[in-house]
Structures are given as structure tokens and as C-alpha cells.
Amino acid sequence: MFAYLLRRLLYAIPILIGVNLLTFTLFFMVNTPDDMARMQLGVKHVTADAIEKWKVERGYDLPLFWNANATGTEKLTHTIFTQKSARMFIGDFGRAENGRDIAREIAARMGPSLAIAAPTFALTLFVAVCLALLLTFFRATALDFWGVVICVLLMSISSLFYIIGGQYLFAKVWRLVPISGFGESLDGWRFLILPVLIGIISGVGASTRWYRTFFLEEVNKDYVRTARAKGLPETQVFFRHILRNALIPILTGVVALIPLLFMGSLLTESFFGIPGLGSYTIDAINAQDFSVVRSMVFIGSALYILGLILTDISYTLVDPRIQFGKK
Amino acid sequence: MNFQPVLLWSDLLLWLLAFAAIGLGVYSAHVEHLRRAWARLGRNPVATGMASILCIFLLIGLVDSLHYRPRLEENPATNAASGAAHYAVEVYSLLDALLSNLRENHEKTYSAPLAIRSYVMETEETQAGVTRDYPRLIHGGAHLADESGHSRDLLLRAAQGIVLAALLFFLLKTALARHRKRRPANAPGFAWEGVLHALGAFLFFALPIVFLAAGYHVFGTDKVGQDVLYQALKSIRTALAIGLVTTLIMLPLAIFLGIVAGYFRGWADDLIQYVYTVLNSIPGVLLIAAAVLMMQVFIDTHSEWFATAAERADLRLVALCFILGVTSWTGLARLLRGETLKLRELDYIQAARAFGVSSGRIITRHLLPNLMHLVIIALVMDFSALVLTEAVLSYIGIGVDPAMMSFGTMINNARMELSREPTVWWSLATAFTFMLILVLSANLLADALRNALTDTPAGGGDPRGQPGAGA
Numbered sequence: 075m076f077a078y079l080l081r082r083l084l085y086a087i088p089i090l091i092g093v094n095l096l097t098f099t100l101f102f103m104v105n106t107p108d109d110m111a112r113m114q115l116g117v118k119h120v121t122a123d124a125i126e127k128w129k130v131e132r133g134y135d136l137p138l139f140w141n142a143n144a145t146g147t148e149k150l151t152h153t154i155f156t157q158k159s160a161r162m163f164i165g166d167f168g169r170a171e172n173g174r175d176i177a178r179e180i181a182a183r184m185g186p187s188l189a190i191a192a193p194t195f196a197l198t199l200f201v202a203v204c205l206a207l208l209l210t211f212f213r214a215t216a217l218d219f220w221g222v223v224i225c226v227l228l229m230s231i232s233s234l235f236y237i238i239g240g241q242y243l244f245a246k247v248w249r250l251v252p253i254s255g256f257g258e259s260l261d262g263w264r265f266l267i268l269p270v271l272i273g274i275i276s277g278v279g280a281s282t283r284w285y286r287t288f289f290l291e292e293v294n295k296d297y298v299r300t301a302r303a304k305g306l307p308e309t310q311v312f313f314r315h316i317l318r319n320a321l322i323p324i325l326t327g328v329v330a331l332i333p334l335l336f337m338g339s340l341l342t343e344s345f346f347g348i349p350g351l352g353s354y355t356i357d358a359i360n361a362q363d364f365s366v367v368r369s370m371v372f373i374g375s376a377l378y379i380l381g382l383i384l385t386d387i388s389y390t391l392v393d394p395r396i397q398f399g400k401k
Numbered sequence: 402m403n404f405q406p407v408l409l410w411s412d413l414l415l416w417l418l419a420f421a422a423i424g425l426g427v428y429s430a431h432v433e434h435l436r437r438a439w440a441r442l443g444r445n446p447v448a449t450g451m452a453s454i455l456c457i458f459l460l461i462g463l464v465d466s467l468h469y470r471p472r473l474e475e476n477p478a479t480n481a482a483s484g485a486a487h488y489a490v491e492v493y494s495l496l497d498a499l500l501s502n503l504r505e506n507h508e509k510t511y512s513a514p515l516a517i518r519s520y521v522m523e524t525e526e527t528q529a530g531v532t533r534d535y536p537r538l539i540h541g542g543a544h545l546a547d548e549s550g551h552s553r554d555l556l557l558r559a560a561q562g563i564v565l566a567a568l569l570f571f572l573l574k575t576a577l578a579r580h581r582k583r584r585p586a587n588a589p590g591f592a593w594e595g596v597l598h599a600l601g602a603f604l605f606f607a608l609p610i611v612f613l614a615a616g617y618h619v620f621g622t623d624k625v626g627q628d629v630l631y632q633a634l635k636s637i638r639t640a641l642a643i644g645l646v647t648t649l650i651m652l653p654l655a656i657f658l659g660i661v662a663g664y665f666r667g668w669a670d671d672l673i674q675y676v677y678t679v680l681n682s683i684p685g686v687l688l689i690a691a692a693v694l695m696m697q698v699f700i701d702t703h704s705e706w707f708a709t710a711a712e713r714a715d716l717r718l719v720a721l722c723f724i725l726g727v728t729s730w731t732g733l734a735r736l737l738r739g740e741t742l743k744l745r746e747l748d749y750i751q752a753a754r755a756f757g758v759s760s761g762r763i764i765t766r767h768l769l770p771n772l773m774h775l776v777i778i779a780l781v782m783d784f785s786a787l788v789l790t791e792a793v794l795s796y797i798g799i800g801v802d803p804a805m806m807s808f809g810t811m812i813n814n815a816r817m818e819l820s821r822e823p824t825v826w827w828s829l830a831t832a833f834t835f836m837l838i839l840v841l842s843a844n845l846l847a848d849a850l851r852n853a854l855t856d857t858p859a860g861g862g863d864p865r866g867q868p869g870a871g872a
Contacts, residue, residue: 088675092679110698234796234833235833341793360797378681
């Protein structure tokens, strides 16, 4: 098990290096620091001196890969690549345009993001599995047909509509919950209801339709027929046999998404004014703060790779036929 | 000439795609197994109905893709000597010319759907003194001298549209019935009833609007007084461009890399898998944001390249499609790789290899035709996902040019309107309704396609459904 995990972790390193090089190419070579400076300082009336000063302040005046003016190992370390890109591997993300330390900001904002994303994720999973089970139970009836149609309808509606409509209806017309905001203390739960509810509604259509196919696949298998032949009531067949077996592909499928919950969601957080990573990203995009966007790209891909590793592990845990260490 | 034709990049690509689709249709009519798959699809009334609705959208988009610059009125005093024609800086499309009525009839500010008075109170000075009132609109219901005739006029116009729609629908229905009578009853044929019902729904929806639009703003006007119906119709082209032009970038990448990885295996497979894991691992929205920010810098620093604002907005649209294509090929490539791995072990491919058929020929003759159904399904599913993504991206501010009409910019401009008092709901409602119709028909068509082209039950695909939507 340990050797297997180690190998999976080692496999992650070249991918992270690839992400790092790609973002470096995008942010420093396609788009030079001069362009960035011009963007930040205003495109039109900007002097060469101002650009130079901006670059020196932020350490963008160094050469890209190889510093010929330095001595010893500094030839390699005193470059933009090492200072700005490679240092992300040790958790140093540098500073944002407003001077704040990005690493500290990210750590502080993970909590609020998770407070929205985790309940949304868990409840969507629960509701979708229940609905999919219901549709499968009434398969090939009118209920199943219209259920799938409603799922497709829910999928076809823009998530912007759910958020804008939900805020209007629940917060403005019915005044059930606050329109936006976030509370650190326990009383803050009132702020969470609406974003979580909207998250569930906008995600449940696609998930239900997807899980339904897993259930339908199980329904006609031999072991289910055997269970029925033994005289088990249909509810028992569903909950003890079909549900348990269909949960395997469902759970292993969603494991990959769990680490990404830390990233929060862009739209929900910006609409509801939640100080999480999603709104942080949107603010950075709008302010064209490249160092924050770069850091978020790096963290996002690290979490994605973590998700891949967790998926592999969960496969080996639920399916004894897959053994550790064997590919 | 009274105008100068303008060929924008996205026009070129959209028309290219339209011709490619026609070519594909002609080609597949000559190939046996493809013809059978299309025939199976044609027997499904949902599929034919949804395809007809998409065709209507496509038609609007294509009419909107013929651009020109109108000739300016010559000023004889200054221009007589030069003799050269001068053309306007604004670029219009054929659709603009058809809808010139809607485009030019600007109000001052918000007005509700079908209203004859403004939605915002204004101070008027008359002989009697200063009064605050909702002023009459400049164009909406301007033909009515007396306001009491408002509702009667509305009903009359709507009734005219409905009667005409009913008449046309009845004609189509009898034509179909006569067509049916000539054919043997038991032969499974094309599901014309799907087309009939879709066209009928369209007629009953569109004709009353056409009649009403001649005198009113059917979906109201927005903050600057522009007709919302006009905006929605113009947005269709943007949505189609995002959904279709993107596939032009995505498909070659996905097909080529997916098949190469699956067929040759070894180091090519390792390399391609590595590339798509790296691309996949970057959160989609962030990669798009990064690339769009780069593009903005590029366009800002090279503003001298673009003769008109439309050209700049258009290049931004094409670049956005390019970026979306580069970031979204990975899913399909992985699917094709897996399928190729399976197919290459099958007997007929093994036999072809034993006969010494070259790899290139095996791939084009034997593999590609058997992967086509996956590509077509992915294409339609991606289309609906991309239309939804465009709205989200434009909301975040990394979508199409703010000057270009799209569902995303419509929603973005109207985002605060629900929280103002009194509420303005029609811009949002119109944008969401048009988008829903477009996406829903694509999704239902994708379902029908999946059933017709594969034997698996409905469902499947990406569990997250909307890439980048991240709600």
C-alpha cells in the first residue's frame, strides 16, 4: 500500500511541473512583464520609467531563466522562473497587487468556501441518489419518463438563472433569508441556506440522470434476478442489493471532486458576497491580478491531482479484485 | 454599390461549418451504416422536432452572419472632387437590415413589454404647470392616438398572428397527410410529425410577435431604450458561434490525439495522456481567464490592426472560441482513446493488420467510421454546455466583447435590475427563455442521438454537466 501510494504521488510531480511551466509560459513569455505593467498602470499614458519602476518593485525585472549577471547558484535562482514560479512548490505564492500575502489569504478563505461547498456537495449527492433510485424503481413508467424530462430541463437552465431568480424570490420577495453576506459565528447559518439550496437545485438534474444509468445497469444483472427468485420483496432487493452495488461507481466517481471543494465556486460566492476562494479568484480576474490567478491555477491543479489519487485509492478499497501495486 | 460587403472571421467559420454539415449529410447518405443510423434517428419525432428548432436558430444565425457596411450619404460640397465612395464605420448584417425597424426604434429608457408609456416617471412642463407622469413612448404604440384602444389593438394584432399561424399550420398538416397517403402505411418513415409540431409551435410563437413587433416593443426596452427582442435575436449568432466554431478547433485535436494515443500506445500514449492530464488539472475557468486576459492585453496593444469595432469584437469572439477549443478537447480525446483501445483488438482490425494494411489506412477506413457516433454525440452535448458557459464567462467579464450582443452580456447588463424598485424583469426573462429553448433542444437532440447511434440507455456523459458553470 505504501509503495503504491508513493508511486502515485511521484506521478503527480511531473504533472505539477507541467502545469507550472504552462502557466509560466502563459504569464511571462506570451505576455511579458512589460505588458502586465502597462495593463496595471493604464494602457495609454505610461512612461518607460514607470514600467521599469513597477517591474523592480515586484521583482519582474529579472531575466526569465538564466541570470548571466549573477554569480554561482544565483545564476539559476535569481530569475523570474525560480522566484515567481518554482517557489510555489514550497507554498510561497508571493504578494498580490494590494500587497497582501497570497498564501495567508488563501488559507483564510478556504473556510468560507468549504462552508458552502461541502454541504452543497453532500446534499446534492444524497438527493440525487434518492431521486435516481426512485426513477429506477418506477422505470419504464410515466413517472420515469417525466422525471428524466425534468432532469434535462433542470440541466438546460443557466446556473445564473437559479442564482438571480433564487435571490429575487427567497430574499427579496419572501424575505426568508438574507440576500447575501457571510457570518463567521454559528449564527451565520442563515446566510448559508440560500446558496446551498441553489447549488443543490442547479446540480441535481445532471447528477440524477447520470446516477440513474448506474442503477439501470445493475437492475438487470444476474444477482438481482437471484435475489428476486429467492422471494425477497422488491424494496429489499433495491436497498440491500442494487443500491449497494450501484453506489460503488457513484462514490468512486465523486471522490475526485472532493478536494476541489476547497476551491469554492466562482458564481455562488461572488453573487452572495462570501469571502471564499471563488470570489477571491473573480476579484483577481477583474483586477487583472496575475499573481493571484497564477497561484489559484497552481492550487487548483494540485487539488485535482489529489482527487485523482484519491479516486485510485477508493477503487482499490471498494473493489478487492484490484490489488495495490499492480497496474 | 450601396454597400460594401464585410467578411468577418466568425462569418467565414460559421458558413464553412454550415457547408461542412451539408457535405457530411450528402456523404453519409452514401454510406450504408451511417444511413441506417440517420434513418433510425429520423423515426424519432423528438429528434426531428428538436432538430427543426435548432435549424430555425441556425437560420437566424446565418442570416446574421452576412455583414456589410452601408454607403454613407455623399456630401457633394466636400466629396465631389475625390469621387471615392465612403462607407460607414458601423458593420451591419442582413438580419439588421431585416430588423431595421427594431434596431432603430430607440426609446429613452426602460419600458415594459408591449407598453405605450415609459417605465420611468419624468417631469414634464406644460402650460398647466409642472407635472410628473409616465411619458408616452416615442415608438411603442405611437400609432395609437387614443390610449383606450391599447388593449384592443394588442388583441387584434395577436389574433391576426394566431389566425395566420393556424392557417399555415393547417396547410402544413394537410400537406403532410397527403404525403402520408401516398406512402404505404406500415413503412417506417421519417417522423414528419416532429417537424410539423416544432414548426407549429414556432409559428404560434413567432407570428403574433411579428405582428405585435410592428407597433410595440414586444419584450420591452432596456436601460438605454434598446429593444430587447432585437438584442435576443442578435445574441443567437454569438451563442451559435461559441457553440459551433469551438468544435472546429476541438474536434481535430480530440480526434487526432485520441486515436493516436489509443492506436499506437507506447510513448505516444504516455505523452498525450500527460498533456491532457496537465490541461485537465488546471481549473477550466482559470485557464480560460488566463488566456482571455492575455488576449485582452494583445488586442489593446495592437488596436491599430482593427478597422472597425466590430472587427475587434469579432476577433475576440474567435479567440474565445479558440481558447475554449484548446481547453475542452481533453474529454472527447480520452473517450476516443478508450474506444480505440477496445476497437484495435477486435478481429476485423487485427485481420486488416495481418493483411498488411497501413496504419493510416486502418485509422481512416476502419477506426474513424466506428468512432463517428461518439464524436457526433459529444458535439451536440458540448454545444449546449458551451452556450451555458458563454453566459457565465461573460458574467465574470472574460467572455465576449461587452459591445457584442450575447445572452451573457444581456444578463450581465441586467443583473441589478431585479433589485431596483420597481423591478425590471423582461431583459433577464427574455435572455433566459431564448437560452433555455436553445439549450433544451440541443440536450433533447443529444439524448435522441445517443439512443439512435448507440445501444446504451439514455443518460451518461459528464456528471458535472456544465463545464465552468461551477454553481
